[in-house]
Amino acid sequence: QSVLTQPPSVSGAPGQRVTISCTGSSSNIGAGYDVHWYQQLPGTAPKLLIYDNTNRPSGVPDRFSDSKSGTSASLAITGLQAEDEADYYCQSYDSSLSGYVFGTGTKVTVL
Amino acid sequence: QVQLQESGPGLVKPSETLSLTCTVSGGSVSGGSYYWSWIRQPAGKGLEWIGYIYYSGSTNYNPSLKSRVTFSLDTSKNQFSLKLSSVTAADTAVYYCARVLRPQWYMDVWGKGTTVTVSS
Numbered sequence: 001q002s003v004l005t006q007p008p009s010v011s012g013a014p015g016q017r018v019t020i021s022c023t024g025s026s027s028n029i030g031a032g033y034d035v036h037w038y039q040q041l042p043g044t045a046p047k048l049l050i051y052d053n054t055n056r057p058s059g060v061p062d063r064f065s066d067s068k069s070g071t072s073a074s075l076a077i078t079g080l081q082a083e084d085e086a087d088y089y090c091q092s093y094d095s096s097l098s099g100y101v102f103g104t105g106t107k108v109t110v111l
Numbered sequence: 112q113v114q115l116q117e118s119g120p121g122l123v124k125p126s127e128t129l130s131l132t133c134t135v136s137g138g139s140v141s142g143g144s145y146y147w148s149w150i151r152q153p154a155g156k157g158l159e160w161i162g163y164i165y166y167s168g169s170t171n172y173n174p175s176l177k178s179r180v181t182f183s184l185d186t187s188k189n190q191f192s193l194k195l196s197s198v199t200a201a202d203t204a205v206y207y208c209a210r211v212l213r214p215q216w217y218m219d220v221w222g223k224g225t226t227v228t229v230s231s
Binding site: 033034036038044045046047048051052057089091092093097098099100101102103104105 | 150157158159160162163171172173174207211212215216217218219221222223224
């Protein structure tokens with residue numbers, strides 16, 4: 001059961017900027033726990049995209065960035081490219097579960 | 112480079128027990144820096160956390176599955192396993208194993224996933 005809410009879909013033309021919101025609660029994002037982001041290309045396993053709110057694993061372009069405020073976080077993709085078409089998930093720790101939770105997922109479409 | 116590989120039956124009958132194993136290569140399940148986790152994803156749906164196990168054997172499960180889930184760890188084989196009992200069609204999904212970095216709680220290494228179908 002997801003307790004982090006994301007928009008089902010966002011879209012943009014190549015080169016544009018899109019953002020994906022991730023809304024949580026006082027037991028996860030609002031409690032100060034880090035938010036992490038994953039990219040899932042069609043038919044593949046999720047891949048870590050951003051961790052600890054601001055860090056990118058080697059190989060992830062700096063077109064991907066995130067921010068966090070209160071009980072929400074956002075992922076921004078600037079200079080949108082066709083290869084960015086994928087599903088994106090946020091994730092955080094939840095103290096009420098003593099475990100982690102995923103967002104509902106957002107499909108990014110490049111027009 | 113650490114790699115994870117899921118293995119197990121792709122078809123399980125309703126009411127039976129689903130059993131999967133994740134084999135870790137290039138690293139050790141005995142390290143204290145990580146949790147070892149299972150996540151599932153029904154077709155066309157989002158990711159669901161199943162739970163995690165620590166090298167000490169301590170576990171934590173998603174409350175929605177807790178009554179049916181058991182994890183175990185075999186350090187001699189560098190593997191960890193999932194058992195899910197009394198399965199129904201709702202348990203049909205792609206099952207992923209993943210390494211979770213402590214204490215930041217992010218999954219830095221994932222297996223490729225294995226599809227499990229519950230059907231008679």
